[in-house]
Amino acid sequence: MSNIHPTAIVDPRAQIDATASIGPYSVIGAHVVIGAGTTVGAHCVIDGRTTVGRDNQIFQFNSIGAIPQDKKYGGEPTELVIGDRNTIREFCTLNLGVPQAGGITTVGDDNWIMAYTHIAHDCHVGNHTTLANNTTLAGHVELGDWVTVGGLTGIHQFVKVGAHAMVGFASAVAQDVPPFMLVDGNPLAVRGYNVVGLRRRGFTPERLGAVKQMHKLLYRQGLTLEAARAAIGDLAQAAPEAGGDVAMMEQFLAGATRGIAR
Incomplete structure (x- = not known):
């Protein structure tokens, strides 16, 4: 040839x-x-x-x-x-x-x-x-669709990073990172949700609002993981357009094996 x-x-x-x-x-x-x-x-x-x-x-x-x-x-x-x-x-x-x-x-x-x-x-x-x-x-390691990982980052064996998540520069990722979240650091910390990336991908205001609410339930209201999961499950009825996003989060949390970054 x-x-x-x-x-x-x-x-x-x-x-x-x-x-x-x-x-x-x-x-x-x-x-x-x-x-x-x-x-x-x-x-x-x-x-x-x-x-x-x-x-x-x-x-x-x-x-x-x-x-x-x-x-x-x-x-x-x-x-x-x-x-x-x-x-x-x-x-x-x-x-x-x-x-x-x-x-x-x-x-x-x-x-x-x-x-x-x-x-x-x-x-x-x-x-x-x-x-x-x-x-x-x-x-x-498992990376979902549209994941972004910053330079000089190490991800521990068996860790899962959910779709649309973003991991910042020089991070040490030893726990599962839920979809949509924005994390960085060593030790790793959740800084927010990946609003810029989601907007670039055409997420509607209703879907962004549901992601914001999932972030709030997981990280801002002092709930146990079990209580947060239960509350996230109720979001699909309140925001039908975001039903797929809610289902993705529920599935990820149910399958997390190393605990989630919190």
């Missing part, structure tokens, strides 16, 4: 779409699948059972699909699946899963992954996220 640089080393068993391109000195392993329109820059290594979708832009010096940094891993056929239209900047590391946790690491669509980001084994990154430089996701 003319769009594979002659210095690249591509295993003949790799499945690379005719419209994809591979830059100089990159190495592509035998079990890799790369979709249409995806560009891989110079000096990248894509290995393992890694599937990369359409129209991704992978910049130079990335390690994608390497074995997990987990001592339990014993060479099992685990996976990394990357969706479509993602931008992955320089020096990022995205690892395969481990069998004990399902064996798959996933990255969705339309994500903006900045330099030196690490996505560890069995992480699940949603769609439209922004991960600023040096974001570090430990194993089993």
Whole structure:
């Protein structure tokens, strides 16, 4: 293929779409699948059972699909699946899963992954996220859609960050972050809700009002978590347009395993 640089080393068993391109000195392993329109820059290594979708832009010096940094891993056929239209900047590391946790690491669509980001084994990154430089996701982390993570932030293993949440610069995230919330610091603290991001995404005044009320119930009225959850459940009747947002919050709180940032 003319769009594979002659210095690249591509295993003949790799499945690379005719419209994809591979830059100089990159190495592509035998079990890799790369979709249409995806560009891989110079000096990248894509290995393992890694599937990369359409129209991704992978910049130079990335390690994608390497074995997990987990001592339990014993060479099992685990996976990394990357969706479509993602931008992955320089020096990022995205690892395969481990069998004990399902064996798959996933990255969705339309994500903006900045330099030196690490996505560890069995992480699940949603769609439209922004991960600023040096974001570090430990194993089993889950990021919902539209999450924004500030630079130099570390997220502890098994932590979940809900959709539309924003994590500020240089934060240490060791508890689950509910949807819509704005958090930062070490120790982590909830500063408010992500009103600017929600407005940019077209949230109506009624939906914003419901999010504001959920924030108030969780963090401003001195309620126990159980009492706050019960009150949040009643919001769907008061603000029908925000029913989906309320349901998302209820589901997240019900599934929180590390306690929520409060």
